[in-house]
Amino acid sequence: MEGCDVIVGYKTYVDLVKNLIRGKEVFSTGMTQEVDRCQKAIELAAQGKKVAVVSSGDAGIYGMAGLIYELMFNRHTNEEGEKRGKGETEKKISGSPVHRFSDSFIIEVIPGVPAFCAAASLLGAPLMHDFASISLSDLLTPWETIKRRLKLAAEGDFVIILYNPKSKARTFQLEEAIDMISSSRGAHTPVGIVKNGTREGEDIKIATLKELPVHYDFIDMSTILIIGNSTTFVSNNKMITPRGYNVRI
Amino acid sequence: MEGCDVIVGYKTYVDLVKNLIRGKEVFSTGMTQEVDRCQKAIELAAQGKKVAVVSSGDAGIYGMAGLIYELMFNRHTNEEGEKRGKGETEKKISGSPVHRFSDSFIIEVIPGVPAFCAAASLLGAPLMHDFASISLSDLLTPWETIKRRLKLAAEGDFVIILYNPKSKARTFQLEEAIDMISSSRGAHTPVGIVKNGTREGEDIKIATLKELPVHYDFIDMSTILIIGNSTTFVSNNKMITPRGYNVRI
Incomplete structure (x- = not known):
């Protein structure tokens, strides 16, 4: 970020790095406006600026990295088409004139x-063995696809990570997901619940699958759930998945 | 590491951080001696030293974090038993006298x-949608369990990450794994092959499931494979998984 001219991101995430970006140009917007943000980032980069797009966690996991690439490739394809078709050197995206794609335009995912x-x-240490990560958001993915994944991951005895478990408007998915997982995993399977992990308001609970409904009100979009496999245990308030099956230490 | 007295780790990983640990006490051993290393780390910590155990990547994913906890809990249980049984305050692990577990003994996973x-x-950006991580090492896990996971993850259209795909002595698993995945995923599914990622000798290839056998000789224990889901595509030599299904940008 220090070497960049502009910082682009969801407002909440830009605020988290505000001490690192003093004096920089900032373009931030609200939730669900990620296409606008990424298009703006590409426009600014096309103008020759060094742009950092900020995600929380890893930008490569349910983050902005893929959207930037998708928009870039669309843009490139469109421009190739235009060049061939009309010989134009400029086009409009979101109403702004931008320069043509050039080979010096580099995307780096950090x-x-x-x-x-x-x-x-x-x-x-709940992730010492094979795991599956599933987002419960059905905004861009059919709920039937997500349910099928939950079922298969549970059958495969994967440690299961649940992203986006519940929002204010989207509440039934978590309950259905836990029912789905419980059909092939024991009632006493440990579940780790981490809200605002490593941020202000951090709050951690460890429960069992059976006890989980008690915590549904606690769970929100800033919460990640980690559901143990058949060997995961809790000791001294820590959740541990052994490295293997039937291993003697 | 700067605040620690002793650095413990697999020799290759300790060498990677040698510039950060000059003047520190170092305990490093070879591959497969991870139980010895972790026991040594616990002994040193019990003697009042601040100890850093170094893993590559994230110590919480197929790393040393879980083993440290497992050994600590075993130790604690043993000592509780001894205290109750004989009133002893010292016991022997690996031949070294160590102090009794105390509440000031803290494990922090970074x-x-x-x-x-x-x-x-x-x-x-291959991980924009749900993914499953599977290690092909059958040292501590039955091969049948691993195969079942490969089958279920492929059926669930998860992006699949393969850890430990092949070693000098262990070669048949990769071929079987790819056969298993190919039974429910198209021949043209993109596969990313990353050898020594972000390290000396970094080498990256992108192939399809069908082409993968050509690269079997290239793949070793320092290689990670990422197999796309049904929507993953390759453009401009980059491997991208869209954020959702049937999304229009």
């Missing part, structure tokens, strides 16, 4: 600590 | 950038 790794570190 | 996130960032 990996980070994913939110689920931060959550796992606070819980103990 | 999350890091997992190897698969570094790999993903080099490939483009």
Whole structure:
């Protein structure tokens, strides 16, 4: 970010790094406006500016990295088409004139600590064995696809990470997901619940699958759930998945 | 690491941080000696030293965090038993006298950038949708369990991350894994192959499931594979998984 001219991001995330970006140009918007944000970032970069797009956790996991690439490739394809078709050197995206795509335009994805790794570190060591990550948001994915994944991940004895478990408007998915997982995993399976992990308001609970409904009101969009596999145990208030099956230490 | 007295780790990983640990006491051992290393770390900590155990990637993912906890809990249980039984205040682990477990003995897991996130960032943005991580090492896990997971993850259209795909002695698993995944995923599904990601000798290839056998000789224990879901595409030599299904940008 220090080497960049402009910082682009969701307002909440830009606020988290405000001490690092003093004096920089900032373009921030609200939730669900990620296409606008990424298009703006590309426009600014096309104007020759160095732009940092900020995500929380790892930008490569349910983050902005993919959207930037998708928009860039669309843009490139459109421009190739225009060049061939009309010989134009400029086009409009979102109403702003921008320069043509050039080979000096480089996207670099900088990996980070994913939110689920931060959550796992606070819980103990729940990810010592194979795991599956599933987002319960059905905004861009059919709920039937998500349910099928929950069922298969539970059957496969994967440690299961649940992203976006519940929002104010979207509440039934978590309950259905837990029912789905409970059909092939024991009632006493440990579940780690991490709210605002490593941020202000951090709050951590460890429960069992059976006890989880008691905590539904606690769970929101800033919460990540980690559901143990058949060998996960809780000791000294830490959630541990052994490295293997039937391993003697 | 700066605040620690002793650094413990697998020799290769300790070498990677040698510039940060000059003048520190170091205990490093070879591969497969992780129980010895972790026991040593606990002994040193019990003697009042601040000890850093170094893993590559995130210590919480197939790393040393879980083993440290498992050994600590075993130790604690043993000592509780001894206290009750014989009133002893010291016991022997691995031949060294160590002090009794005390409440001031704190384990802190520091999350890091997992190897698969570094790999993903080099490939483009393959992890924009639900994913499953599977280690092909059958040292501590029955091969049948691993195969079942491969089958279920493929059926669930998860992006699939393969850890430990192949070693010098262990070669058949990768081929079987790819056969298993190919039974429910198209021949043209993109596969990212990242060897020594972000390290000396970094080498990246993008192939399809069908082409993958050509690269079997290239793949070793320092390689991570990321297999796309049904929507993953390759453009401009980058591997991208869209954020959702049937999304128009």
